[in-house]
Amino acid sequence: MKLEHHFAGLGEAFYAKTSIQPLLKQRLVEFNQALAHALSIDIKSPQTKRILSGEEPVEDSLSMVYAGHQFGGFSPQLGDGRGVLLGEILDDQGWLHDLHMKGAGPTPFSRRGDGRAVLRSCIREYLASEFMHAMSIPSSRALALYTSSQAVYREQPEPGAMLLRTAQGHIRFGHFEYFFYQGKEIELNQLIDYCLKHYYSDCLASDTPLESMLIQVVERTARMIAKWQAVGFQHGVMNTDNFSFTGETIDYGPYGFMEDYQPDWVCNHSDHEGRYAFSRQPGIGLWNLNCLMRCFSKHLERDQLVAILQHYEIALQTHYEALMTAKLGLPEGHNVTNLLSSLFAILAPEKMDYSLFFRLLSHLLPDEFDLILDEVVDRERMRAWLLDYQQARLALEQDWSQVSMAMRQVNPKFVLRNYLAHEAIEAADQGDFLPFRRLLSVLSAPFDEHQACDQLAQRSPEWGRLLEVSCSS
Structure with missing residues (x-):
């Protein structure tokens, strides 16, 4: 496994050097063989096993710093409070992907948190991200799931876990907000150049590369949210620090897939005002893009930024209508x-x-x-x-x-219902990962019939409809 470290080359204004801190009696319980094959990762290699589990530190591993608008209010400094970027790796198509560990332990950005993740949240993210990938929705993906005997405290003690995930990039809207509001123009320009080189290199041939890149960001974001609306997905925490500059769905927390059709459905029990309700997601996407465009107010005129934002509604509506027409x-x-x-x-x-x-x-x-x-x-x-x-x-x-x-190739038979995730988590808490793997199998091919698993396609039982998720999920 050959790791590259392009982001680390930006300098320590962009991150803090960190390493994975393994959990007690940690063990690998699930590994995404298909994804590993595409990334040329051989889990049978002893050194690869040690690197991915954190037993062998990676010299240039790091935790990113960024800011963000959280539920409408601005937080000037956030960052990877429980995440470690191990580096980047080339896939079989020549594209770079981040390798990022969730629940890796405290970092300088943990804000008095323990830096850990619980098995519950890691299973939920593993299932959701693989289902989204199967639904052709741009998303981070799960590569490996680790559990342990270490207790992590949320509302109650829960098994500690780590989730190794991949994405084209982990740069968020909040990265640009951090350097813009800190007045760090040199670093902001570095970040712009980095994104042009690594994510939007086709824009470099344009007479206006920055404008071309931002138009693509707007359109990617619009298409992503159109897909969310078509499939009935609600993110739950659409803060600018949870929005990817590459147009991928990241940071699965209190998400949900709509069961009963309710336009104003709120999946996140912590979202008391319904800011991120299902029907509000398209508007919040535009609001977040407005926040992002402010970061380029010293690079482009206001009229140019407004013109870039005008691509959003057209792209979202066009893509959503195409998706619903196919459905x-x-x-x-x-x-x-x-x-x-x-x-x-x-x-x-x-x-x-x-x-x-x-x-x-x-x-x-x-x-x-x-x-x-x-x-x-x-x-x-x-x-x-x-x-x-x-x-x-x-x-x-x-x-x-x-x-x-x-x-039947665009309307899935199987959907990640909250009660199904709950049952898989309860079994895993007792050491039984068979329900998790069975559910993962159908969600990885949700359009197929899987007749032996018909019960997983049924409506939620009454108790399942009453389940709630919050930001601690």
């Missing part, structure tokens, strides 16, 4: 605005399961509506919508079965 089995460019608005007006009062509805729709046969009608109370209202929907599909004179098959 409905209609051709790209077909106007689905009325169909969607009337559908959502039905799903909300029915408290219809969002993912289940679209999966059932992909199995629908002409004039045979009971599959869906049996799931609702107001059958006549739903029947009227289904007739309109059927008419739209039949008018296109496409092969119904082929379209339905294509729909």
Whole structure:
């Protein structure tokens, strides 16, 4: 395994040197073989095992410093309070990826925290990030999960764990905010040059490389959030320090995948005002980008920054409409605005399961509506919508079965429901990782039937609907 250390070359204004501090009686319980193969990582190598577990320190490993707007308020200095960047590694396509350990122990940015992670949060992130990858949503990914006999205290003692994860980059909006508000212009310019070189090198050929890069950041962010909205994902903590400059979903904490359709659903029990509610995510994405653009106010004129931000709404709306059109089995460019608005007006009062509805729709046969009608109370209202929907599909004179098959490749059968993660965590706490691996298997191929695992595709039981997650998750 060959680690590179490009970020470390920026200098210690950008980080503090840190190393993984192994947990007591630490052991590897899950390793992502497919991802490791793409990164040419051989876990059978004794030296690789020692490096990844923290038993052999990496000379240039570090914890990043950054700032961030958290629930609307600005924190001038944050940083990796429990994370260590081991370095970067080339994949089989020639792209660099960060190797980053969560729960690696206290760092200078821990802010009186213990720097540790619990098994519960590591399992939740492992499952979510691999599911998002399978859904073609840009995301960090889990490479390895370690558990231990060490107790870590949250609301109560829990097993300590570490999660090794990869991402194209861990640079956040908050990195730029840190250097801008600290008045560190030299370091801000270094960071800009670094991102242009390593993440947006195609922009260097432009006459206006900075503007070109920022337009791509805006559009990547817009497309990411459009995918969130289409799949029913809520991040839970959309602070600027949790937003990736490369347009990847990072920092899985109190996230959730919407079950009953509720536009104003809040998955994070700690978000008392509903700032990051599901329906507000697109607006928060733009708010965060506004915060980011302020950091370039000495590089570009206000009109230029406004013009860059104007790419957001167009990109988000265009991508979201394309995704939802595919979910409905209609051709790209077909106007689905009325169909969607009337559908959502039905799903909300029915408290219809969002993912289940679209999966059932992909199995629908002409004039045979009971599959869906049996799931609702107001059958006549739903029947009227289904007739309109059927008419739209039949008018296109496409092969119904082929379209339905294509729909099943964009409407997952399996979704990471909160109660499923809870059951996997409870079993793992007792040393049984089989439920976790079984759930991971279906979430890694969520469009497949996996008939032996049909129970994992069912609605949540009543007790499962009452589960809550908070920032400690």
